[in-house]
Amino acid sequence: MSRQLDEQIAGRFPVGRRLRVLDVGMGRGAQALRLARLGHQVTGVEQDAALLGAAQETLGREPEGIRERVRLVQSDGRDTGVHFLPGSFDVVLCHGVLMYVTEPDPLVAGLARMLAPGGLLSLLVRNGDALAMRAGLCGDWAGALAAFDTTAHLPRARTDWDTGAPVRFGPDVRADRLATLTATLDGIAAPLHAWYGVRVFTDAVADGAVVPEDLRALLAAEERAGRTDPYRSVAALLHLCGVRG
Known part of the structure; x- marks a missing residue:
């Protein structure tokens, strides 16, 4: 995910530009903190109080300069219009959230409105074509x-x-089909720019399995499969990147 996201950011924004990032459903804040460490201004949104507390605890251990670049908000992400003005962000992340939302289209449309023109919308969803x-x-x-x-x-x-x-x-949880989400992104003026598969080879690995010694090779194989047909089509998750028109 991080490699895929960095690839899209590097291909869309000038090197060294400090981006305004919104991470909706940030969980413990892995991506939010990673992007803040890279110099970006990050707003993390999380509904679960325990996860938000864990993110705050981790953030508290960061240097002051990084802490100053992160703002945390407790919300389920459906009221972004209340907290932020339209066009307030260059990048909006929504990873692993839509699978818990019965009707995802309004949420996705609300997230797209938060993007400035040319902004990047990054979605991670359960792959409905490979369940x-x-x-x-x-x-x-x-x-x-x-x-x-x-x-x-x-x-x-x-x-x-x-x-x-x-x-x-x-x-x-529910899943999304690639064709359906592609149509949704077209309809909200943030058409699909690129998509990847995530967890092509490793989704069936037992929970709690020991991390293998050849982790780098595993990640390289997953990354290659995630951008290569037909492998990416049967991934457990899909990473979709739309661009605001």
């Missing part, structure tokens, strides 16, 4: 068959060690 992949690779054939005809992402499964049966856990 059967994880279940199939894990041998969950019933789950794979069910996933072909839905954009509702079935929660992950784990094994009940007493019975040996798969047990589903985690929140139910």
